[in-house]
Amino acid sequence: MRASSGSINPQLREWILATARAGHGVPEVLKLLKDAGYPPAQCRSAVAEVLKIPLSSINANTPSGRRTRAPVAPRTIVDGREVRVSAGMEAPIVRVLDGLLDKGECAALIDAARPRLDRAMTVAEDGKHQVDERRTSAGMFFKLGETPLVRTIEQRLATLLDVPVEHGEGLQVLHYLPGQEYEPHYDWFDPTQPGFAAVTARGGQRIASVVMYLNTPEEGGGTGFPNVGLTVTALAGSAVYFAYEGGDTSSLHAGLPVVRGEKWIATKWLRERPLR
Ligand SMILES: O=C(O)CCC(=O)C(=O)O
Ligand SMILES: [Fe+2]
Numbered sequence: 001m002r003a004s005s006g007s008i009n010p011q012l013r014e015w016i017l018a019t020a021r022a023g024h025g026v027p028e029v030l031k032l033l034k035d036a037g038y039p040p041a042q043c044r045s046a047v048a049e050v051l052k053i054p055l056s057s058i059n060a061n062t063p064s065g066r067r068t069r070a071p072v073a074p075r076t077i078v079d080g081r082e083v084r085v086s087a088g089m090e091a092p093i094v095r096v097l098d099g100l101l102d103k104g105e106c107a108a109l110i111d112a113a114r115p116r117l118d119r120a121m122t123v124a125e126d127g128k129h130q131v132d133e134r135r136t137s138a139g140m141f142f143k144l145g146e147t148p149l150v151r152t153i154e155q156r157l158a159t160l161l162d163v164p165v166e167h168g169e170g171l172q173v174l175h176y177l178p179g180q181e182y183e184p185h186y187d188w189f190d191p192t193q194p195g196f197a198a199v200t201a202r203g204g205q206r207i208a209s210v211v212m213y214l215n216t217p218e219e220g221g222g223t224g225f226p227n228v229g230l231t232v233t234a235l236a237g238s239a240v241y242f243a244y245e246g247g248d249t250s251s252l253h254a255g256l257p258v259v260r261g262e263k264w265i266a267t268k269w270l271r272e273r274p275l276r
Helices: 010-021 026-035 040-051 055-059 103-116 148-161 196-200
Strands: 075-078 081-090 093-098 121-123 129-131 138-141 172-176 182-185 206-213 223-225 230-232 239-243 253-255 258-260 263-271
Touching: 010 026, 010 040, 026 040, 040 055, 040 196, 075 148, 093 230, 103 148, 103 172, 103 263, 148 206, 148 263
Parallel strands: none
Antiparallel strands: 075 081, 081 093, 093 239, 121 129, 138 172, 172 263, 182 253, 206 239, 206 263, 223 230, 223 253
């Protein structure tokens, strides 16, 4: 979702400015707006925009939904397997997870997804799914718990990250060919966009992502975090987990172009609340 401005009504803008100038702090301004009946997400984005403060600094203080727990190095035993935490950073919160999936699971996911591939979509400003030039891969979604394998993987992630399965969106599988990529983007929804209320009505905001690599591209195809100069190598069975509660802008990331070979991933997006 792209940024836009000028969506706040002039009276509200004036009121926020006047109230802040009168000496009321941000929490007080937010509380007054909420008491007046404005939806909390809308209050936060309006206050951030009018007072020109980062939205993340407001969200961080707002008691919201569930958070994920980052896996702890060096390893976690989950579902009878050893998942190794081979690298991590804190801003943004990133963990590289080796051995999350085994070869058979990767192959079975690819086989189940292949006949259902379609041009991947992104979420448009109005909350609808759209074909997007920034994302040239082909993809498909499994429904939550659709197959025994999907259920196994969802449960494994839930245990690993300490967040119930119901907070997950359906698993998405993406397939990239040489030259295909997913340009830099945030996975969280921008609260200043008109579609925000619609996409977050069930489940609330996204809080974390897990991108699981189902094969190893011959060259290219890693996941890049351009704001912090990090590239995670796409290696079959490994994954990258990253969290961005409060709309962390350092979580900007991209599926880098595949140079040779192909790339298959499965992505799990997690929400702050159950999706049903
Ligand atoms: O392809 C990748 O490495 C990243 C995919 C991604 O960012 C997403 O599916 O949201
Ligand atoms: Fe993403």
